[in-house]
Every structure is written in structure tokens, then in C-alpha cells.
Amino acid sequence: MAILERMHLAIIREVDQHGSLTAAAQRLHLTQSALSHTMRKLEDQLGVAIWRREGRSLHPTQAGEYLLAVANRLVPQLSHAEERLKQFARGECGALRIGMECHPCYQWLLKIVSPYLAAWPNVDVDVKQKFQFGGLGALFGYDIDILVTPDPLYRSGLLFEPVFDYEQVLVVGPEHPLRDAVYVQPEQLLDEVLITYPVAIDRLDIYTQFLMPAGISPRRHKPIETTDIMLQMVASGRGVAALPRWLVEEYAAKLNVRAIRLGQAGIAKQIFLGVREADADIDYLRAFVELARVR
Amino acid sequence: MAILERMHLAIIREVDQHGSLTAAAQRLHLTQSALSHTMRKLEDQLGVAIWRREGRSLHPTQAGEYLLAVANRLVPQLSHAEERLKQFARGECGALRIGMECHPCYQWLLKIVSPYLAAWPNVDVDVKQKFQFGGLGALFGYDIDILVTPDPLYRSGLLFEPVFDYEQVLVVGPEHPLRDAVYVQPEQLLDEVLITYPVAIDRLDIYTQFLMPAGISPRRHKPIETTDIMLQMVASGRGVAALPRWLVEEYAAKLNVRAIRLGQAGIAKQIFLGVREADADIDYLRAFVELARVR
DNA sequence: TCTATCAATGAATATTTTTCATCAAGGATG
């Protein structure tokens, strides 16, 4: 009845990753012959070719491509389930896979994780930041268990909860003319170099909530990957950036940067934690959310 | 290395569904002994009990519950993948699993499906309406391939496209005092029985966009499952309902109901089709979206 | 208390997987 087995999925992945049956066989601690037989049998049973044999190499057919996509989706889930069950055996509660969708959240997260690790010594924490299908996709796809994001989604099978309020501010260096301003207007950034994390503009609040409504663009827009470098650049007068106020204040001691309100009212932000509804009653998961909310 | 196999997942599902190893064995065309051995071995390898043996029956342990959840999630995906591959073999393109998140969309969908089936004779169409984790969850979880919904989500790994504009209107029966009104105000529903589909109020536009902004509640709120019965009720003067204008007009011929604009401006709605980004270039899937957009 | 039913178990058996040995063919190399 059932023909497609975990081994088939494992094989097609390894072949894709290492280019040949022989290499895949080594990684799976089997012989080339074993894999050849196994896959040949699958092809016979399904009646479809998985690879086109061209010369001495294998190229996935359309069916093969499909199988590969399935394998890449399901094999990690099987592995993780197995891992999880072994953890049950060791009396460990499990592993908490946290996904991050906003760059500065990472700094905040670090402050939550360490008391959490202390309180739950037998829960492993793993933080992931890159998602093929976005944070929501990762949550739905069981790649992560908790999503840290500024954009909640109040429907479907997910639960979101706000855990942290902060203000998004402009950061300027020691020589900057705006240094002592109470707040800044969009027009005042016309001649500036704006440094941001390298994400789409419609995910940057300084654009969506501040510059775009006023129809303003900064002189130049420079994407920088890491917070440290970003602030170094700001401190040395190479540009301005938009970051959470608490983050700027932490750096202010050593870097001589200043936080300035964006607009008269400021930009208020919240960080949310999202979990799958089905997981809502897992104790070590709830505990994390509650710990995060308190701080 | 890999211990958890498809068979284990199949067994725990069947045992859950049919209550005993013996019954599960029958369904899997194996003996009770085979299943017992298989699962015992798994338990030994993982070092964790899947079931508590109480008297002559099996109750899942915590680990068992977890494994069951995994199985219920992954086994259907494996089966579907296998089915899909067999379709490749038969030269069929595949199956289009359509998920519906709005009740009246169903009527609209029927009009798209029949020309689609004609144009793609070797694609099967399957329509699903109940989702454990919402329509988005079903899309992310590979339970469906296309989601029909009035609420798009423009981010993550999904693509949404509007395919149909319509107006949400109030439906009244032949004797109703509002029958000849050009439009209706929220206050005029104060003394009415409002019939809707049985979904949460915040997913009903007549509430979110019409009644709630005015702070009005109808005299009574009656949920009805099917469109036909709903309109029968309206026609016989038992209440009023909110439905798409085109739907009402189709029924108007035989049922003597009338569509009345909601508010002076009316309520404009759109139906969207959502697909996974990764699937965006599958021809028979694209074709469906395009066909839907044209009509 | 008796009986029917369930799960567990050990040994025997059947099946499947894997390896081994070998071949054929394709690239690479000089």
C-alpha cells in the first residue's frame, strides 16, 4: 500500500546535495548499489522516473524535483520529531526553536533567553533568523516553535501576544546638527544618509510610518547587516539610523550617539510572540512567553 | 541513524482511530504481532514508552500523544506526495486542492470550476471547507494548494491575487418595509432578525463594516449553515441576511427576494486567491488563477 | 467463574534490504 519511505526522501536529498549516488551512499553509510536498487524499485512501483540518466550523472525529472521538494520539507520534520522523542526519554522537556523576524529583536531576545535557560535547565534553545517562507511559514511549517515579530496575525491557528513596548527613534552621532533636537521632522532627513538593516523598505517603520507619508526620501540609503557596525557608522558621522530607543541607550554609554524622537508623537512599536494554537498548553513554551512578558 | 519510519506513524494513527493493536493490524493487513514487535522496537530504540499498557488496552503516553500529532500531520502529506507521483506517471498533471474560507465563495467557485475542468481534463479538483488551523494554516501545511478567501495576507511565502469584486448587500423578503429602499442605515436593523453563516462575528462584514461602527446590534442573530435555507428564511419574512449582490440576484428569479445597499456607499468586497510562492509557476495552478480572474 | 479478547513474546519463517562482484559507459588525461 505505502511505497514512499523515509529512505527514498533521504536519498534524493543527499543526491541533490552531493551530486552523485556514490557520494550519497557514503553519507548514508550504505553502498552505491543499495541506493541504486532502492530507487530503482521506487521508480518501478510508482511507474515514474525520478532521474534522467545523462552520461554518468543523475538529473532530477519533473517528478524528481517534486519529490525533492517534498523531501526537503518532510525529512527535517521527521528528524526533529525523532529528536524530540529522544528528549522525552531523557526526561528533557524539549527544544525551543525561536524564529526572529526583526533585526533588533535579537538584542532583546538575548536578555530573555538567559533567565529562561536558568529556569528551564532541560530545555534547549535554538534561534533561527533566515526563513525561506517567512516567519509565518516557518511557524506553520513546524520549523520553529515561537516567532518573534513586530507584525502579529490575529487569525488562523496561531496565537500572538504582545510582550514588549518600545519606541523607534532616530540615532545621530556626536557632531550631528540634530543632536539636541527634541524631535525630528521627515524633511530634516532629506540630506541624510539613512542606514538600515538590509530588508525590504515596506518592512522598515521609518519608511512606512515616517518618510513615506510625507513623501520624503533620504539622500542615500545604506543597508548594513549588524547593529554594532551600524552604530559605529552613526557615531563616526557617516549617517543616521532608526533603532529602538532602549537599544540606543544601551550603546550610548560607550559610543556617544543620541536618540531623537521621530515626529512629534514618536513611533510606538511592539514586539509580539507567536505560537501555534496547538502548542499553547506546552508548559515550557508558555513559560517562555510569560517570562518575556514580565521583563 | 534514522529510526522513525512511516510505518510507526501509520500504526499510531490506526491504533488511535480504532482503539486496539488488533484492529489496527487488520486495517494495515498485518498481524497484531507484527505491530507489537514494530512498536516495541521503536520504544526500545527511542528509550521512551509510546503507550501505557493498562489492562488489555493501550493509552498514549505524553510521547505517544506527540507522536500521534506528528503522524496526523505528516502521513497525509506522504500519501499525497505518493499520489501525486503516480499522477506524474499517468501523465496527469496533478490534483488541485482548493480551500474555501468564505461561505458564499462556494457558489462563485462552482462557476469557475466547470470551465476549468473542461480546459484541464487531467487535473482533479478537490474542494475543502473545514480547516483545523484556518485557511492559511492549510495552505502552509500543504493540505490545500489554493485558498479562496476575502482576507489576503501580503507577506511571507504566499501570493495573493484579487480575482473578483462584488458588493455585499442586505437581502429582504417580499413583504419587507425596506423592500424598495435605495439603501439601508444601521439603525434600521435594530428591530430585525439577522441571519448569517455560523462564523465568528468579527469575520462578518455586516458587523465589522456596518453595524459595529454605528454601535448597533440587531434584535436577534440567527446562524444558518446553508445559503439556500438562509434565503428561504428571508423570503418567508423570518429575517434579513447579508450576502453578495450577484448571489442574491441569481436567486431573485425564483425566490422573490431583494438586494439593498448597505449604507449610502455600499460595502465593496473582493475575493482573493492565495497560493504558495513555491508553487507559483505550476502551470495548472496558474491557469486556475487566470481563469478565475477573467470571469 | 468462565469465556472471549487483547497485548506480549520467542522461535520459525518469509521477505526485504544490502552487499559483493562485475559490467558498461562517460569523462578526463596524457
Add this chain to the structure above:
DNA sequence: CATCCTTGATGAAAAATATTCATTGATAGA
């Protein structure tokens, strides 16, 4: 262009694994 190395395919043998059979012990219900 011949040679050499590597790759995948294949059939038969061997090993490993899964399955059955036969039986036991336990238990819920009559």
C-alpha cells in the same frame, strides 16, 4: 586515441529485518 578513473546498473549471494505462528498471561464482561 588509448587509457584510466569514476559513475551507475545489475544479478546473485548474504545479511538483516520484518512478519507470522503458536502460545502465554492478563482482564473485562457475561
